[in-house]
């Protein structure tokens with residue numbers, strides 16, 4: 001009996017294996033017959049595809065493969081066809097010339113946890129729903145004037161953050177800078193979205209679930225839903241007393257729901273909750289990761305740190321703290337942030353895209369519903385693009401170039417490009433510039449246990465974002481003459 005069940009199982013597996021192999025083969029043959037071929041790529045197993053070639057750091061594995069097979073590759077992630085792009089030229093073809101065809105997102109585990117079943121933006125399929133939510137968020141939540149309206153909140157939070165580090169610095173303590181920055185970004189994000197930072201909810205497990213690290217949990221979704229419901233109810237209650245004032249994102253969304261003047265978008269409580277969850281997921285780890293990497297590079301490169309501090313001394317002076325208005329004058333700090341994002345892109349493949357229709361570009365056939373991975377990490381390290389010192393942290397490479405982060409320069413895409421480009425770019429950059437500038441202006445940093453700059457570990461861990469594997473630890477010393485901050 002046991003034997004026949006086992007036999008049946010293996011027979012089923014064999015038939016399934018053969019069928020999927022045949023389908024893949026027929027599809028490839030059909031392309032070749034029509035004088036189109038799939039982009040080059042390594043030979044893969046029928047069911048597994050090329051998954052066995054991807055380890056803990058798939059952006060590095062795919063970079064190596066692209067050195068052999070070229071800047072456009074075809075691989076399979078199990079049965080899912082995937083197109084891997086590793087050059088600015090191909091990135092431009094997919095994200096600009098044929099942007100519409102590659103503007104969708106696949107239906108993956110992350111989209112079930114975040115974007116609440118694809119109702120919102122981050123992992124939504126391309127279509128009217130995504131377009132409407134994106135328009136609403138861009139105009140009502142992430143516009144320059146909205147970001148500006150939270151300036152005094154950011155100022156106060158960053159001041160308190162500096163004060164707390166200054167107190168720890170008095171006892172020459174080792175500070176966990178990663179945790180500190182993470183908690184500051186979290187506080188500012190919570191205040192902007194929910195109006196308060198004291199009633200925080202730990203969203204980490206749902207992000208872990210989205211990335212496949214955590215366990216699936218219906219109970220967790222219920223708890224988060226309960227948290228959102230309670231906060232929204234409190235805002236509805238408060239609405240009478242604040243008389244049209246918009247203190248945070250929830251106030252804005254509720255007033256739009258009430259007036260229903262959002263043209264095509266019918267805004268209901270479920271969509272509001274989906275938007276809130278997307279905003280949290282997109283804002284928390286991204287700005288933290290960019291800031292911790294930029295600070296790590298500064299600690300690893302004292303020459304560059306010295307130049308940033310000199311610029312701050314000249315532009316801001318030593319008798320006051322940095323203000324957001326100073327940022328346009330901090331040219332060197334800005335190229336330091338660019339250089340850090342080139343070497344440590346927050347999302348090494350952008351967010352996964354999915355092609356909408358079959359398409360042939362430059363003779364290569366790309367089937368519809370292909371996963372599209374733009375390996376910005378590999379593009380950032382390519383000596384053909386960035387010269388032989390591509391691996392080196394050298395901010396001066398940006399001097400005299402017009403390369404910026406807007407998504408028009410395809411060798412540098414920290415916020416993506418095209419229709420799905422990051423709508424929170426301005427907010428993200430504002431937060432990173434302010435936090436980094438303030439920390440470096442107010443403190444000198446020493447590595448713990450007499451560690452030298454060269455010995456600072458720069459390992460990364462792959463997930464939705466690419467943070468440091470080990471938290472950044474350092475001993476700060478307050479460097480401004482003014483004592484009262």
Ligand code: HEM
Pocket residue numbers: 121122123124134278279280282283286287290346347350351352413414415416417418419420421422423424425427428429432
């Ligand atoms: C420095 C910080 C940030 C970085 C480096 C960053 C980077 C990115 C990248 C690479 C993408 C994918 C783009 C693509 O597929 O072409 C993205 C998408 C997105 N980001 Fe950001 N981001 C940051 C901060 C933020 C913030 C603060 C918000 C909002 C509060 C935000 C909201 C979003 C959303 C909603 C999407 C999905 C857009 C869509 O699919 O239409 N991001 N971000």
